[in-house]
Amino acid sequence: MTSYDDGNIFAKILRGEIPSLKLYEDDTAIAVMDIMPQSKGHCLVIPKAPSRNLLDADDATLAAVMPIVARLARAVRTAFNADGVRIAQFNEESAGQTVFHLHFHVVPAYEGVSLAP
Ligand code: 5GP
Numbered sequence: 001m002t003s004y005d006d007g008n009i010f011a012k013i014l015r016g017e018i019p020s021l022k023l024y025e026d027d028t029a030i031a032v033m034d035i036m037p038q039s040k041g042h043c044l045v046i047p048k049a050p051s052r053n054l055l056d057a058d059d060a061t062l063a064a065v066m067p068i069v070a071r072l073a074r075a076v077r078t079a080f081n082a083d084g085v086r087i088a089q090f091n092e093e094s095a096g097q098t099v100f101h102l103h104f105h106v107v108p109a110y111e112g113v114s115l116a117p
Contacts (some may be wrong), residue, residue, distance in 0.1 A: 004050050009099050010099055010101035028065055029065050036116075037116070038105075039108050040080050041107075046101065047061050052102065055080055055092070059101075068074055068100045083088070087107075088105040088107060089104050
């Protein structure tokens with residue numbers, strides 16, 4: 001398996017080296033707005049632990065982060081008046097992962113509105 005490289009964009013955001021629109025932070029994770037949203041309110045939950053993706057993440061990180069994903073999903077649904085919320089997560093390039101630090105997409109869904117290409 002490919003290893004973790006701390007030069008990735010989300011590691012830089014976590015270290016405060018590049019700016020982000022931060023919605024939430026605790027000891028486990030941050031939540032930021034996605035820079036190229038697929039729908040209005042698309043945001044990301046990024047655990048602080050240095051995992052490349054789900055395939056190398058430890059159980060404690062996964063157990064701690066999922067309630068944050070759920071809370072953010074409820075919050076953006078309310079804040080953006082969405083009809084539903086998609087949760088997405090990709091592992092390795094072949095699966096569509098482009099930033100190699102574990103993250104969860106929280107993507108509000110709107111009746112009759114397709115995702116951005
Ligand atoms: P992936 O395909 O790896 O699951 O998704 C990576 C996500 O990170 C994409 O939705 C992309 O728009 C987002 N992204 C890439 N660079 C940045 C950045 O510098 N800041 C933020 N906030 N999001 C980013």
